Amino acid sequence: MDTTEILVTLGGLGLAAYVIWYFFFSTRHITTAVSGSGGIQAVAITVKGGYSPDVIEVEWGQPVQLSFYRAEDNSCSEELLIPDFSIRRELPAFQTTLVELLPQQAGRFEFTCGMGMLRGSLVVK
Template sequence: MTPDRWIVTIAGIGLVAFIIWFFWLKRSTGARATETSGGYQEAMILVKGGYTPDTIVVRSGRPVRLNFRREETASCSDKVIFPDFQKSADLPTGETVAVELMPKEPGEFGFSCPMGMFRGRLVVE
């Protein structure tokens, strides 16, 4: 192989490794949900090219309210699914939609768009 082919091959492998890390392996520390006077643990999640923040940390045994605000028109982001809680919600553009959950045990629970392109985690301590 010529040197230019080696460079292109190595760059391609590096790019594939970066994409795998960015979309499937990257872990953020997360944002802790705030306690409200109503007893809920609450967090605001912006839906724009993904979920921001994509990791929410809560305590078990207390109700959780996740407020999703969608600021884009991509069809994949029009719904959020919580398979471990058997819940889902439609997310109209420009509106805030609350999803209420009751995590009874510690663990990590994923949520995503219907196609799985946008992913998030609910970390229950």
């Protein structure tokens, strides 16, 4: 191997390590839902290259209202899936979409975009 091949290999390994760290080990934005009138737990989520916050903590047995504001027109983020609650919603660009659900048991429930690239979690306590 010559110097160029070594540098390209090291650069590729560095980029692969960064991708693994970003998707599996980077810090998550955790938010606890705020109970408003009527006991509804509400959280506002911005969709732009990911979900922010991407981890939402709620109490079980109380209704939850998630407000997804899609601040982009990237095709990956145009659909929201929450399979454990049988929810599939279109997220129009630059609009807010309300998703309401009632968690009946504690646990961690994943939500993703239609392609599975963007990920978040609903943690029910």
